[in-house]
Amino acid sequence: MEDGASSTGRDETDDERLDRKFNDLLQELRVMQTGAQLTAGFLLTLPFQDTFEDLDDFQVGLYLVLVLLAALCTALVMGPVAIHRHLSGRHVKERVVRSAHQIVYGVIASISLLVAGMVLLIWDVVADRIWAAIASGAIAVVLALLLVVLPRRLDDGAA
Numbered sequence: 001m002e003d004g005a006s007s008t009g010r011d012e013t014d015d016e017r018l019d020r021k022f023n024d025l026l027q028e029l030r031v032m033q034t035g036a037q038l039t040a041g042f043l044l045t046l047p048f049q050d051t052f053e054d055l056d057d058f059q060v061g062l063y064l065v066l067v068l069l070a071a072l073c074t075a076l077v078m079g080p081v082a083i084h085r086h087l088s089g090r091h092v093k094e095r096v097v098r099s100a101h102q103i104v105y106g107v108i109a110s111i112s113l114l115v116a117g118m119v120l121l122i123w124d125v126v127a128d129r130i131w132a133a134i135a136s137g138a139i140a141v142v143l144a145l146l147l148v149v150l151p152r153r154l155d156d157g158a159a
Contacts, residue, residue: 018093025080025100032107033077039114040070055125062121069114076107108147116140 012020043066046052055063080100087096119139123132 015093018097021097022084022093022100025097025104028104029077029080029100029107032073032104032111036070036073036077036107036111036114039118040067040074043067043070058129059121059124062117062124066114066117066121069110069117073107073110073114076103076110079103112140112143112147115143 010017043063046063080096080103083099083103084096116136116139120132120136123135127135
């Protein structure tokens, strides 16, 4: 193998592989950033609705947790950009890719909690707390299956 070309069937050097991985991470972060921004924007409009004052203490508390999760998602999505900006040109792309990869797991986890929490809040307001817990739990299971179980099963199949 020449200059780090891998056994993955790709004819690329270690630097080319790191560039590709970083570009893949950036594309994933762009998708997640859009979702987080739309969700945050939606959440930020709620207190200005007339019916917001009808929420009970649980719903207001859940709303505030969701706002914090949306802010956390936004902060996590910006992390790899800040890392890249700070370390750009220092020939440490592997470190940048590795750290961005870890941060993406945090983004996925926080967006998953945000989605399940939004379902909980909306169902609690529209239906009732029991149905809200059922719907939110069902979405949490689907998210866990799609975002944790399926990738690990596919990884086991590749080995």
